[in-house]
Amino acid sequence: MTPRSAAIVGLGTIGGSIALALTRAGWTVRGDAINARDRAAAYRRGIHIAPGTGRARVANLVKGVEMVVLSVPPGELARVGAEVAEEVPATVPILHTCSIQAPKALGLSPELARRLTPTHPLAGAAGRGFAAAREDLFVGCQVSVAVPAPLSARRAAVALWKALGAREILACHAEEHDQRMRYVSHLPQIAATALAAALCDAGVPATALGPGGRDTTRLAQSPWPLWHALLSMNPKASASPIRLLEAELHALRVALEHGDMEKVGRVWRSASAWRTGEVAMPYNGELPAVARPARRKGAARKARRAARPAPRAKPARAVRRRTKKK
Numbered sequence: 001m002t003p004r005s006a007a008i009v010g011l012g013t014i015g016g017s018i019a020l021a022l023t024r025a026g027w028t029v030r031g032d033a034i035n036a037r038d039r040a041a042a043y044r045r046g047i048h049i050a051p052g053t054g055r056a057r058v059a060n061l062v063k064g065v066e067m068v069v070l071s072v073p074p075g076e077l078a079r080v081g082a083e084v085a086e087e088v089p090a091t092v093p094i095l096h097t098c099s100i101q102a103p104k105a106l107g108l109s110p111e112l113a114r115r116l117t118p119t120h121p122l123a124g125a126a127g128r129g130f131a132a133a134r135e136d137l138f139v140g141c142q143v144s145v146a147v148p149a150p151l152s153a154r155r156a157a158v159a160l161w162k163a164l165g166a167r168e169i170l171a172c173h174a175e176e177h178d179q180r181m182r183y184v185s186h187l188p189q190i191a192a193t194a195l196a197a198a199l200c201d202a203g204v205p206a207t208a209l210g211p212g213g214r215d216t217t218r219l220a221q222s223p224w225p226l227w228h229a230l231l232s233m234n235p236k237a238s239a240s241p242i243r244l245l246e247a248e249l250h251a252l253r254v255a256l257e258h259g260d261m262e263k264v265g266r267v268w269r270s271a272s273a274w275r276t277g278e279v280a281m282p283y284n285g286e287l288p289a290v291a292r293p294a295r296r297k298g299a300a301r302k303a304r305r306a307a308r309p310a311p312r313a314k315p316a317r318a319v320r321r322r323t324k325k326k
Contacts, residue, residue: 003066003093003156004028009080011038011047013125014097015071016133019047021164024135032061038130059087067156070096070116075229077116078107085115093156095119099181101146101174105233117153118146118174121166122184128223139165144172179237187241189219189227196220 004027008019011033022029023046031047033039043049050061062068068088072080077098084094095117100106103113123141125132143166145157161169172180196217199209209217231238248267255263
């Protein structure tokens with residue numbers, strides 16, 4: 001049965017966008033947030049805010065809902081998750097949206113890790129808090145759902161993200177997800193921050209940038225407290241992908257200093273082809289591939305049959321004519 005009611009803990013950009021989108025889709029949504037301005041803004045947009053304080057407030061928030069979504073900073077997940085799990089029946093799925101999913105990195109006990117189902121949308125917006133929330137934030141986005149997880153929780157996660165307009169929902173082990181995010185999320189953030197810092201050091205005002213400069217430095221506006229929490233969980237692992245960026249920048253700098261425009265052109269064309277999807281980059285042993293959801297057995301059998309090589313034609317046998325003896 002598809003859930004139609006949810007409690008959202010955390011009404012920032014992600015949690016607020018979930019609450020707005022579910023409300024638009026006809027779900028019954030309750031919400032809560034530490035920030036009083038976020039709570040007030042959400043209430044004005046039709047989100048039911050849980051009354052009370054302390055444990056009574058948590059109980060009022062989750063009472064009777066079919067799903068709970070925790071959209072809180074990674075450093076707060078263990079505490080908030082434990083408080084919610086005490087008030088929610090075991091049959092009610094509890095999802096979280098942290099961009100870090102490994103239980104050990106999040107400080108989750110084995111018992112709490114079994115109760116929480118990690119999901120992570122590749123989506124975001126400039127700004128912070130409920131003021132940056134949009135009901136269409138997740139339309140067309142890609143979402144990962146960690147495996148293994150209880151079947152009921154995975155079904156609830158799929159129902160949630162489909163209702164939010166996700167384009168693709170992928171199954172991925174938590175450790176593989178976190179390694180992948182260091183490349184597709186952390187590295188772009190660090191690169192944008194370094195670029196903005198370099199422009200600042202050069203005395204270039206942000207107002208002097210054109211659309212390209214504004215696009216490439218947009219992530220530099222991301223709040224440091226959030227990224228401090230993410231990067232400090234495993235700083236050495238987050239530093240590893242930077243070596244690849246440093247190597248590419250070093251190669252470009254040396255080529256330009258020596259006037260080797262052929263080498264610059266090779267890097268340029270390779271990057272352009274990758275960005276336009278003209279080339280599929282080989283697996284380099286560092287970035288794990290995301291596991292796709294298993295296909296149905298019937299579809300898998302058809303795919304295997306289609307992949308089999310065509311059988312060899314049997315050589316024609318010589319026909320021996322029998323002659324009757326007279």
